[in-house]
Amino acid sequence: MRLLSVGLIGVLFGVGILVSGMASPAKVLNFFDVGGAWDPSLMFVMGGALTVTLLGYRFVLSRSAPLFDGSFHLPVAHQLDARLLGGAAVFGVGWGIAGFCPGGVLPAIGTGRADVLIFVASLIVGMLATDAWGKYIQRCEAAQRE
């Protein structure tokens, strides 16, 4: 039941992405091309998504716990640091080069298109390499302290 409910939420998210245009790099890149072939559609995606989430979160987060879980799993990090800023900056550059973001591309996997799968494979390589690099740095720092 729990997994079926999560799966259906995934379907809702995926259909929302496809209907909104977020899965189409041409549309995404045109949103950012303000001085060229500007397509303001994504402003409406963000507007719709934020309005619903803002109002919905107010309601659900005022409860003591989610329906199918013991507690809310909310991010605990609060610091504004170079990691956050640098990571977001590089993400924006990659997004501007390819036109896909993770949320836009994951539902598109179901189309089986080669260009989508090439982007997803590259995305996974980037994520795993960054994780491996982070663990390597941690090990080096731990070794230095000993």
Next chain:
Amino acid sequence: METEFTPLASLIGGGMIGAAAVLLMGLHGRIMGATGVLRGVLSPVGPRDWSWRVALLVGMASAPLLYVLATGRAPDIEVPVSIGALVVGGVLVGFGVTLGGGCTSGHGVCGMARFSRRSLLATLTFMATCLATVFISRHIIGV
């Protein structure tokens, strides 16, 4: 390349994205972030944590099939960049979202809706660098 301005479809699609985020939090207590979901699938911390992420991913990936069945046409996905750009962009996105702890869905929608300062800063930053990248590639380099 021009694309059609679709305010209504985009607003409805955005509303569905928001509804999914609210349901995932209200029912399961989780942030609807594509980065976090994918990361947890790739590097599992436990079977219970892994299974819901896989279920979410499978649900997302079945959306195109439902879209075709419901509308009778394939979803509109136009890729105006080269394979090389997809590879370079993909690796940079993977690096950036892992370091920055989120993307458009996690920071841009869920984090902003919780009034998280981190998410607001991240969202302003990636929107700005994306804008600059598109400007440089289209109007200075001329790709």
